[in-house]
Amino acid sequence: MDNQLFEFPFKAEVWGTVSDWVMVLVTATTAWLLLRTLNEQKKFTKIELERYARENPPTFASRNDLGNSRNPPNPLKFRVILKNNGLKNLVISNDFPVGFEITHDYSNSESLIPDSQVYLTISNKTSPELKDCNGKIKFEYDDMLNNRYIQVLELKRANSLSWKPPYKISNS
The missing domain is CATH 1.20.5 (Single alpha-helices involved in coiled-coils or other helix-helix interfaces)
Incomplete structure (x- = not known):
């Protein structure tokens, strides 16, 4: 070779x-x-x-002032906007007194991306006025990592909103 x-x-x-x-x-x-x-x-x-x-957990926000009217409209309509991150499995509940009804346009089957809007309506079925409307709306949801959060919106006298920061209630 x-x-x-x-x-x-x-x-x-x-x-x-x-x-x-x-x-x-x-x-x-x-x-x-x-x-x-x-x-x-x-x-x-x-x-x-x-x-x-x-x-940066998913966080809801809105205008804090719904107007300075002594007699807010019945029904009271406003929107909340999702900030930071997307979410899924949103459940909206409330602890308003008997006679108040809270409705929203969110379908429980959908997930929300940042800057999504949810429209809420608060109405008093027992009186034409909302001026003594005090209560809390609770937003419970999962982030995209399956961490469970709760965020509370407090409504005072139907013209002032106060948001609590979201807090984690369970890990993925």
């Missing part, structure tokens, strides 16, 4: 073949390193998304 690999001057038909194999080896090594880098970046991105979700 005649080894022509190390003959000088180099033969093109031999070194062309070695060159091809070196190129394949370099390409395969590059692909393997790129794949490792991509997998590390995916892990880092997932960690950062989870950190952002923990530090």
